[in-house]
Amino acid sequence: QSALTQPASVSGSPGQSITISCTGSSSDFGSYNYISWYQQHPGGVPKLLIYDVGNRPSGVSNRFSGSKSGNTASLTISGLRADDEADYYCSSYTTTAAVVFGGGTKLTVL
């Protein structure tokens, strides 16, 4: 199972919005809406940001939002803050009951 495709890096200035894409095949995404997003600060543990495409767990800021169109999912972060600087990973439940992660995107806040 190949990893989902994410841009290696994105950047933005404080207050701006950025979007991170996550592209997979039809066998990765299927007809499911089981896309989730994780944030990982350097040396830290992954943290769930978004599940089932666009749902936020309790305690996650509404500056984080998710969407999906066809075989591409997206994470949008609005009102960028310095502490948003981290690595972001998408993941998907696949048609073979496995899970696949994206390669990760490093977000730099300028």
Next chain:
Amino acid sequence: QVKLVQSEMEAKKPGASVKVTCKTSGYTFGSYDITWVRQAPGQGLEWMGRVSPYNIEIIRAQKFQGRLIMTADIDTSTAYLELRNLRFDDTAVYYCARGGSQKYFDSWGQGTLVTISS
């Protein structure tokens, strides 16, 4: 609150086996799968597999077939990962995470560094 506490770092030689422990608390262990994810140094997250709390369903990534054993002990709310025939490229931080059947992972252990060297 939900906690997943993993065992300490391990150093192993090629060909050996390693067993990582994930002790959970703060929720009903029997209601959630445990998933294992690893991260090689400087690399991304890699899904390894998941185990249901009663060991009824175990799903492994194809690349670990034959080497990976995942178990769960409902009596102690603890999950275990055992990786056999270790190779140099198995050097990674191994994470346990709550979830699997619900397709996302909402709580993670602190990670266990496993280093393979001769």
